[in-house]
Amino acid sequence: MNENLAVRDSKVIWHPYTQMLSADLPIAIVRAEGAYLYDEAGKGYIDAISSWWTNLHGHAHPHLASAISTQAHTLEHCIFAGFTHAPAVRLAERLLAHLPPTQARFFYSDNGSTAVEVALKMAFQYAYNQAKPRTKVIAFENAYHGDTFGAMAVGARSAFTAPFSPFLFEVEFIPLPTQDNFEAVKQLLLEKLQNKEVASFIFEPLVQGTAGMLTYLPAHLDALIALCKAHDTLTIADEVMTGFGRTGKLFATDYLTQKPDIMCFSKGLTGGFMALGVTTCTAKVYEAFLSEDRYKTFFHGHSYTGNPLACSVALASLDLVEKSDFQQNIDRITAQHTAFAKHISTHPRVGQARHMGTIVAVEIAAGKTSYFSSLRDSLYAFFLSRQILLRPLGNVVYILPPYCITDEDLAKCYQAIEDVLNK
Numbered sequence: 362m363n364e365n366l367a368v369r370d371s372k373v374i375w376h377p378y379t380q381m382l383s384a385d386l387p388i389a390i391v392r393a394e395g396a397y398l399y400d401e402a403g404k405g406y407i408d409a410i411s412s413w414w415t416n417l418h419g420h421a422h423p424h425l426a427s428a429i430s431t432q433a434h435t436l437e438h439c440i441f442a443g444f445t446h447a448p449a450v451r452l453a454e455r456l457l458a459h460l461p462p463t464q465a466r467f468f469y470s471d472n473g474s475t476a477v478e479v480a481l482k483m484a485f486q487y488a489y490n491q492a493k494p495r496t497k498v499i500a501f502e503n504a505y506h507g508d509t510f511g512a513m514a515v516g517a518r519s520a521f522t523a524p525f526s527p528f529l530f531e532v533e534f535i536p537l538p539t540q541d542n543f544e545a546v547k548q549l550l551l552e553k554l555q556n557k558e559v560a561s562f563i564f565e566p567l568v569q570g571t572a573g574m575l576t577y578l579p580a581h582l583d584a585l586i587a588l589c590k591a592h593d594t595l596t597i598a599d600e601v602m603t604g605f606g607r608t609g610k611l612f613a614t615d616y617l618t619q620k621p622d623i624m625c626f627s628k629g630l631t632g633g634f635m636a637l638g639v640t641t642c643t644a645k646v647y648e649a650f651l652s653e654d655r656y657k658t659f660f661h662g663h664s665y666t667g668n669p670l671a672c673s674v675a676l677a678s679l680d681l682v683e684k685s686d687f688q689q690n691i692d693r694i695t696a697q698h699t700a701f702a703k704h705i706s707t708h709p710r711v712g713q714a715r716h717m718g719t720i721v722a723v724e725i726a727a728g729k730t731s732y733f734s735s736l737r738d739s740l741y742a743f744f745l746s747r748q749i750l751l752r753p754l755g756n757v758v759y760i761l762p763p764y765c766i767t768d769e770d771l772a773k774c775y776q777a778i779e780d781v782l783n784k
């Protein structure tokens with residue numbers, strides 16, 4: 362047991378999104394604080410991607426840590442069918458106050474993919490329960506909604522999904538709207554809504570994260586949602602990444618005038634402390650499941666549904682979300698990102714610099730690249746050598762930081778990106 366942790370890891374662990382044959386030994390993290398992860402030697406890394414988009418207020422935040430601890434000494438978990446508990450009820454009550462007023466019901470699960478699975482199943486069964494089954498889903502090209510089968514099916518087909526393509530249900534994809542194609546996209550959506558039995562339209566509101574932080578306009582999304590409403594097709598806003606301030610407002614849907622029927626949350630929901638998923642829906646959706654006919658029940662659930670530890674830390678996170686410095690930090694980061702994007706967009710090796718709220722993305726012009734490109738690997742290694750965790754999506758380098766990140770640390774991230782462009 363004297364062997365170093367990374368070597369022991371390499372004998373027993375299988376890591377996500379990792380080619381284990383060629384991967385470098387993982388970096389063993391022993392503790393974390395604020396925006397920093399610390400390895401065995403005490404070396405600190407700026408967590409500039411919030412540990413896969415989860416962390417909001419900084420690592421090991423004492424307010425969140427003590428909430429879990431207190432809850433663990435009181436009620437760590439109990440079955441959520443036939444039973445309930447205060448953290449789950451309070452979280453629903455408190456979060457509802459921040460959601461569009463049409464959202465009425467909370468369905469708990471335990472991660473982003475399951476929140477999406479629940480949303481898709483709700484939408485299919487919503488139609489089924491009214492004896493007018495609808496079998497199609499519309500999604501955006503380049504979408505990402507998670508790694509389970511339903512979530513994969515409504516995401517872009519890629520090398521990642523190729524082994525599973527025979528098992529993914531058919532989905533109608535439409536392009537992301539731009540100024541140039543907007544009328545055509547609207548027309549295409551209209552045709553699909555008229556000609557197919559469409560149960561739902563699922564989208565990442567305003568920013569497609571995994572696609573490389575591709576942004577699009579609220580007015581465009583509003584128009585597409587309005588078309589769906591006119592055709593009694595449910596709309597699903599997947600706020601798993603965009604939720605809790607990433608886009609500058611608490612939720613990306615806060616930029617919209619048309620509100621979705623169903624919403625999915627995870628990642629930042631617990632401040633990045635615990636796995637938790639929530640799917641919320643309107644009263645109209647919920648009421649389609651109320652019946653004397655027991656077959657209209659929503660038969661879905663997970664062992665850790667509504668876990669009290671996760672709910673209590675989500676409540677503690679909401680305490681911080683509701684403090685004034687939460688929005689101040691978001692606005693501060695937004696201003697820094699805006700200035701950086703403007704500055705870096707003129708660099709000859711930058712294809713495009715995109716930013717929205719606390720997210721900034723720099724697309725490096727380097728011909729055709731992908732997640733598998735060596736450019737991506739060398740960028741990743743370069744940033745690590747600067748003690749910054751930045752995990753490029755193909756040729757797109759993005760920063761999506763915890764809101765406690767200092768201006769000084771942000772400047773280090775910007776400088777590292779500029780330096781790598783100059784190399």
Ligand SMILES: *Cc1c(COP(=O)(O)O)cnc(C)c1O
Pocket residue numbers: 472473474475477505506507508565570571599600601602603627628
């Ligand atoms: C990450 C992500 C998911 C999946 O969440 P997991 O918790 O990783 O399963 C779903 N939708 C979007 C938009 C995401 O970014």
